[in-house]
Amino acid sequence: MSQTATPDIDIDRSVGDFHYDTSYEFDAGVGLSSKTVDYICDVKGDPQWIRDFRQKALKIFESKPMPTHWATEDLENIIFKNIRYYLSKGQVPKRTWEEVPEDVKRTFERLGIPEAERKFLSGVEAQFDSEAAYSNIKAIVAEQGVIFVGSTEGLHKHPEIFKKWFGKVIPTTDNKFSALNSAVFSGGSFIYIPPGVKVKHPLQAYFRINAQNFGQFERTLIIADEGAEVTYMEGCTAPKFETATLHSAVVELVALKGAKIQYITVQNWSSNVFNLVTKRGLAMEDAEIKWIDCNIGSRLTMKYPGVILKGRKARGEVISIAMANSGQHQDTGAKMYHLADDTTSNIVAKSIGIGSGRSTYRGMVHIPKHLKGCKNNTECDALLINTNSRTDTYPAIQVRGNKNSVQHEASVSKVSADQIFYMQQRGMTEAQAMSLSVNGFVNDLVRQFPLEYSVELKRLIDMEMEGSVG
């Protein structure tokens, strides 16, 4: 079996589904071995400790079984020896769009990135396959001492901060895919916000997969020093290929005392992408980490953003929207580890299942016995459109002791034929009616988004519904 089966669906992802031919200067070839890892190290000029880190991670990856004992067996369809692990046109991202190679620039222009940068962002990094093609931060933000570069540049130019936190929030051994990422990571962002600096406009990264049979393994590390504040947004697309594509990122956030990090994802992967991402934040005293995670598209997404609430009064929040259309499985959720008194966490997860699409919520809330004054609120709601979609909820809440409080609510609702008929009788097409229902379902969450992203999300929902009506 060299070919992986791709579900037979064809959703119009008109925005992301295009592909320009391009040539790569650096190509690690097909398959994964210690030679692949060495090739990546050589191309990137990695220091010895990173080379060692990668090689060790590769061994851990190889030794860990696929987590099919609890997760979907579809994971078995990832054929690691058929994947290309590193593809780039050069390692140094350009600081102006003029310097970016024409075909790559065209891709990002079509995705609207330079325009968004001009309009409402503090800085942008645009990754094309393995490396960032463009990375820039507005002068006014850079002058405050904010660092916003790719992972390679972060590791080379700011080793004292990088080394201190890299791999500390998510150890290589965390899971099979964090180990894989640790072995072959490339791209992603390294961000440092100095004490007290509040970055007014969001920083944005855009991850674009352009090649077939390819794996994208970006690595992001964001550190907000004491009292600092930052919002980071990421967007993702890939063209729809016949073969499976792998996206396996690791994102680590560190919010020091009193700092605030908001991390927003709006992903729109095509239906051949396995999206297996590990995201976790470390919140020190009185710090706040908020994940806003919108998962639309992909063949299989497994992602459970988490917060380790390490300091007193730390706050963690996960707002998650997952939409599974026919042939897709969104296995998402959240993890909250309470490790100090008076820490609070909030999880609101909404999933939408359409046709045979399957959505799964997995939650993990851990409050040990010796703590007091901890609070967790978990809400998971599912909306089903068409009767054969499936939704599962696994809310593992481990709370010990009696000085903490936990609240959990879950609901499942359906868009009924009567609702659709009612809206159709008002002139909306079936797709418009379903889209309106979905928008209503996620409405209270979307209102928390920056405007540009709520508009984008609405557009993606419309598109998804348009494609799901026969």
Place this chain on the structure above:
Amino acid sequence: MSLIIKDLHASIGERQILKGLNFEMKPGKVQAIMGPNGSGKSTLSKVIAGHPDYTVTAGEILLNGENILEMEPDARARAGIFMAFQYPSEIPGVTIANFLRAAVQARLPEGELIDAVEFYETLYAKMDMLEMKREFTTRFVNEGFSGGEKKRNEILQMAMLEPKFAILDETDSGLDIDALRIVSQGVNKLKGPHMGVLVITHYQRLLNYIVPDEVHVLMNGRIVQSGGKELALELEAKGYDWIKEDSLVAA
């Protein structure tokens, strides 16, 4: 402008409900169809609107000469057919303003975006006319509404969408006298030469407020008797049984 129903036969599942119904909706007129329970009143309105549960086995419905039976429910709506529901659905999380906006947007040519300022001007003008408070538009469609609020919401939608033919399906059900009066006032303000109104009801009392030009009696899937507004009073006084006997004789 015309809506003509010819020899309409319709069933739900195995059950035949409409059995050769002939009827014509007339622009500028208020017509009432009355009938006992199970006579096919609600089936008629749902078949006109295109509800997927009903199968038309014979006959046609012509809107300006074009048979609409092949059209999707939303295409019929955009062509000018409006139905005020007896039991309108809740749409959680969707405000009345956004709902109406989506309905108005659906009527614009592809690629044309609704003018938000103009939309709200029109909406507020219609609400003023119907004596509705603006806060109403921020509520989620029918969620937690009283019976009266649901029906007023239907009337507001009718006002905004300006149909050519409006069918009020048992609009009086679940309304107390005050709500009935308010809803009827709304209909009376909206009716006019540009629109035909069909009031489908079991009871005569709604027709005290919305005075019909014609009254028709539906029984056993067919129109069996037609007359002026006084026919409604007669039905109220004598019930439906005497017509049953009459129509049996006629048949």
